[in-house]
Amino acid sequence: MSTMDISPAAPSGPPRSSAAGFNDFLLRYASPLVVFALLAIWQLIAMVLVIPVYILPQPLNLIMALPANGQTLFRGWIVTVLEASAGFIIGNIFSIAVAFLVTVSRTARAGIMPVALAIKSVPMVAITPLITLSVGFGHSTVVTVAAIVCFFPTLVNVSRGLRAAPSGSVDLFHILNANPVHTFWKLRMPYALPYLFTALRITAPAALGGAMLAEYVASNAGLGYLIQDGYGRFQFVLVWQIVVVATITTLVAFSTVVFFEKRLVDNRR
Amino acid sequence: MQNGEIELVGVSKTFPSPSGALRAVEQVDCSISKGEFVALIGPSGCGKSTVLRMLGDLDHPTTGSVTIAGQPPAEMRRRRRIGMVFQDANLLPWRTVRENIALPLEVAGKSASGTARKIDDLLNLVGLADFPDALPWQLSGGMRQRVAIARALVLNPEVLLLDEPFGALDEITRNRLNIDLLKIWTEVGITAVLVTHSLSEAVLMSDRIFVMSPRPAVITATIPVGLARPRNAAMQRSQEFFDIVAQTGEALYRPFETDDNEAAA
Amino acid sequence: MSARAIRSETSSRMRSLAAVLLVLAVWEGAARLFSPGLNPIIPPPTLLVTYVADHLGLLFVVMRPTVIEAVAGFAIGSAISIVMAALFVRFRGVEAAMSNTLVLIHSLPMLAIIPLLVIWFGIGYTPKIIIAALATFFPVLNGALRGLRSADRSTLELMHLLDASGLQTLFKVRIPASLPYIFAGLKIAAPQAVLGATVAEWIGSREGLGSQILMALLNYDVPLLWACMVLCAMMAATGFCTILAVEYIVIGRRAEPVKAED
Numbered sequence: 001m002s003t004m005d006i007s008p009a010a011p012s013g014p015p016r017s018s019a020a021g022f023n024d025f026l027l028r029y030a031s032p033l034v035v036f037a038l039l040a041i042w043q044l045i046a047m048v049l050v051i052p053v054y055i056l057p058q059p060l061n062l063i064m065a066l067p068a069n070g071q072t073l074f075r076g077w078i079v080t081v082l083e084a085s086a087g088f089i090i091g092n093i094f095s096i097a098v099a100f101l102v103t104v105s106r107t108a109r110a111g112i113m114p115v116a117l118a119i120k121s122v123p124m125v126a127i128t129p130l131i132t133l134s135v136g137f138g139h140s141t142v143v144t145v146a147a148i149v150c151f152f153p154t155l156v157n158v159s160r161g162l163r164a165a166p167s168g169s170v171d172l173f174h175i176l177n178a179n180p181v182h183t184f185w186k187l188r189m190p191y192a193l194p195y196l197f198t199a200l201r202i203t204a205p206a207a208l209g210g211a212m213l214a215e216y217v218a219s220n221a222g223l224g225y226l227i228q229d230g231y232g233r234f235q236f237v238l239v240w241q242i243v244v245v246a247t248i249t250t251l252v253a254f255s256t257v258v259f260f261e262k263r264l265v266d267n268r269r
Numbered sequence: 270m271q272n273g274e275i276e277l278v279g280v281s282k283t284f285p286s287p288s289g290a291l292r293a294v295e296q297v298d299c300s301i302s303k304g305e306f307v308a309l310i311g312p313s314g315c316g317k318s319t320v321l322r323m324l325g326d327l328d329h330p331t332t333g334s335v336t337i338a339g340q341p342p343a344e345m346r347r348r349r350r351i352g353m354v355f356q357d358a359n360l361l362p363w364r365t366v367r368e369n370i371a372l373p374l375e376v377a378g379k380s381a382s383g384t385a386r387k388i389d390d391l392l393n394l395v396g397l398a399d400f401p402d403a404l405p406w407q408l409s410g411g412m413r414q415r416v417a418i419a420r421a422l423v424l425n426p427e428v429l430l431l432d433e434p435f436g437a438l439d440e441i442t443r444n445r446l447n448i449d450l451l452k453i454w455t456e457v458g459i460t461a462v463l464v465t466h467s468l469s470e471a472v473l474m475s476d477r478i479f480v481m482s483p484r485p486a487v488i489t490a491t492i493p494v495g496l497a498r499p500r501n502a503a504m505q506r507s508q509e510f511f512d513i514v515a516q517t518g519e520a521l522y523r524p525f526e527t528d529d530n531e532a533a534a
Numbered sequence: 535m536s537a538r539a540i541r542s543e544t545s546s547r548m549r550s551l552a553a554v555l556l557v558l559a560v561w562e563g564a565a566r567l568f569s570p571g572l573n574p575i576i577p578p579p580t581l582l583v584t585y586v587a588d589h590l591g592l593l594f595v596v597m598r599p600t601v602i603e604a605v606a607g608f609a610i611g612s613a614i615s616i617v618m619a620a621l622f623v624r625f626r627g628v629e630a631a632m633s634n635t636l637v638l639i640h641s642l643p644m645l646a647i648i649p650l651l652v653i654w655f656g657i658g659y660t661p662k663i664i665i666a667a668l669a670t671f672f673p674v675l676n677g678a679l680r681g682l683r684s685a686d687r688s689t690l691e692l693m694h695l696l697d698a699s700g701l702q703t704l705f706k707v708r709i710p711a712s713l714p715y716i717f718a719g720l721k722i723a724a725p726q727a728v729l730g731a732t733v734a735e736w737i738g739s740r741e742g743l744g745s746q747i748l749m750a751l752l753n754y755d756v757p758l759l760w761a762c763m764v765l766c767a768m769m770a771a772t773g774f775c776t777i778l779a780v781e782y783i784v785i786g787r788r789a790e791p792v793k794a795e796d
Binding site: 004026027030031032033034035037038042055060110111113114115117120121122123124125126127131133186205208209212213216217224225227231232236239240242243246247250254 | 548551552553554557583602608627630632633634635637638640641643644645646650653654725728729732733736737746747748750751754756758759760762763766767770771774
């Protein structure tokens with residue numbers, strides 16, 4: 001006799017035939033394979049066509065030249081990473097605080113949002129020199145730029161997230177006479193977390209990019225500066241190496257955020 | 270009884286699921302005559318929508334056969350002989366009422382000149398003659414479903430499938446729409462299959478009611494509805510109406526009451 | 535973002551405009567109060583306006599290359615990304631195969647690849663257009679992907695019921711449904727294209743807004759720097775508003791109007 005459980009279960013995907021198994025394999029590994037293939041093609045083209053090293057160095061050359069430039073690269077890299085991290089932390093914390101303020105107080109919202117919008121509308125490239133003039137050359141400018149880059153995306157996303165809890169649930173907490181801390185911790189925060197991570201996914205790479213941009217103009221240390229210096233001195237291999245290092249760093253930063261997102265954010269909805 | 274417009278013979282449906290196969294429909298055999306209005310009623314999730322979707326070629330039976338006018342649903346769908354109304358009206362939000370109704374005509378490649386008249390007729394039929402250029406967001410839920418009904422009928426289909434079309438609406442609107450749907454059906458003279466979990470709706474609308482058991486579904490009873498046509502709202506307060514509702518209800522609730530009795534024993 | 539959210543964003547921008555004007559007024563007052571001599575870094579707005587008015591000709595000459603680069607890059611980047619999005623939706627395998635490559639390209643720091651592009655293409659327009667296109671690419675791709683996938687299952691089932699061909703479904707359902715999302719992506723991308731073009735001018739260029747900004751910085755020419763900054767912002771804003779206008783023309787009344795967002 002049939003059970004009382006009459007809620008329909010959603011039919012899941014296609015049956016697991018062997019053809020489907022191969023398909024899954026392909027879907028999972030196709031993408032990294034494509035990247036690898038592209039790298040291989042790059043190596044072959046540069047090798048076979050004997051392209052001058054300043055136009056297209058072979059990936060292998062870049063790796064082999066690492067020891068030569070290693071120290072310079074590493075020192076530059078550390079500076080950039082530290083500056084970007086500092087800007088990331090400061091910018092995001094400040095931005096989250098403002099997001100709270102803006103959610104709680106309508107007057108704050110009316111006053112702050114337009115200013116934030118105005119700042120956002122001015123591309124970073126234009127603000128950086130201004131900050132350089134105000135704050136001076138060096139690390140503080142770079143960190144400030146990185147922080148500003150992080151400010152707006154996080155502000156928008158977190159303030160959206162703080163309002164994301166469904167009103168029905170808010171009413172429930174109200175009826176249960178839950179204290180504000182409970183309401184925040186058990187209701188608003190879980191709903192806001194995905195939005196926060198969306199912002200972090202944007203701002204982590206952005207902080208790195210912004211830091212490098214600022215270093216190019218306003219610093220004599222860091223990867224951004226090294227690009228300017230290397231390019232000026234025709235050290236193109238170094239420039240290429242910086243590209244690779246910077247890209248990998250950005251990827252790692254992004255992946256770290258995604259890593260934490262997967263563990264902290266419940267995606268089972 | 271083999272010459273029905275719609276024939277379901279030995280139809281079953283099993284879905285694969287993470288926890289093993291899910292048998293949604295155990296065995297369904299029935300025959301629906303041309304021009305008949307039948308209702309499929311059963312508890313939530315019992316598989317009645319699955320049966321309807323099989324008629325519309327949106328799902329395929331695991332065993333058994335489904336035919337409409339002697340053809341498989343896939344063929345009828347290809348020929349666009351099936352009209353379907355979903356619980357959500359599913360109008361394209363960027364098209365006006367008129368344009369939404371015209372959608373099947375465009376897809377079927379019919380010329381614009383001949384079709385304007387057809388759309389006007391349908392607008393009159395469903396009671397939306399005053400709103401041809403309205404956008405979906407401007408319409409109430411009931412009006413949107415009227416558009417959906419007109420859209421389902423615009424290609425003069427062979428059968429009309431309705432999947433709890435008024436389920437999302439309030440009772441009063443629902444009742445009014447049902448009466449209007451009956452008028453439309455009488456006028457168009459089409460074979461109609463209605464999936465519902467409302468007893469009174471099933472009795473009001475149909476010539477026969479197929480009562481389905483909880484999952485896995487079988488047809489536990491076929492209730493003929495002898496009320497005179499054309500039906501009207503007043504009939505819903507007649508003794509005859511109540512009797513049929515009771516009879517259907519008895520068949521519908523039988524599986525649950527048996528369980529209760531066993532539990533109490 | 536649904537069409538509804540886009541509409542509410544427009545009206546709240548109106549209120550923002552009012553607030554910005556208020557800020558400008560305060561700025562003017564404060565800057566004058568603290569006398570230009572003591573605080574050269576933030577001149578009062580009126581001074582800026584007169585500076586811009588005086589040097590209008592020069593500034594337009596400076597702006598022209600940047601505008602060309604940004605617009606060209608925006609157009610190319612948008613076109614490529616929309617086509618790519620359509621391909622991805624049509625051929626799921628392609629998207630799966632390209633996903634890591636796309637992440638990689640997205641991770642390339644803009645500044646770092648500019649020198650490489652200059653090495654390859656010289657100091658003409660090309661590297662700047664490429665950078666602008668790259669900056670445009672990802673927001674529009676995201677928007678187009680979300681948009682083309684936004685058609686819900688029931689609507690697609692309806693098209694299946696009507697035995698509509700893939701192309702019919704694309705043109706009658708997917709594309710109209712995707713327009714709000716595509717425009718949302720374009721609106722994000724427009725300022726990014728301006729940013730890309732301007733940054734690209736920092737390396738190996740002698741004309742355009744970006745290089746002018748750099749020179750103003752090195753020469754400590756504060757009014758010029760501010761003027762360029764304002765122009766840069768205005769370019770970005772103009773791009774945004776243009777898309778907004780086009781969106782209104784294309785989508786316009788078909789989207790439901792909403793109350794302003796709180």
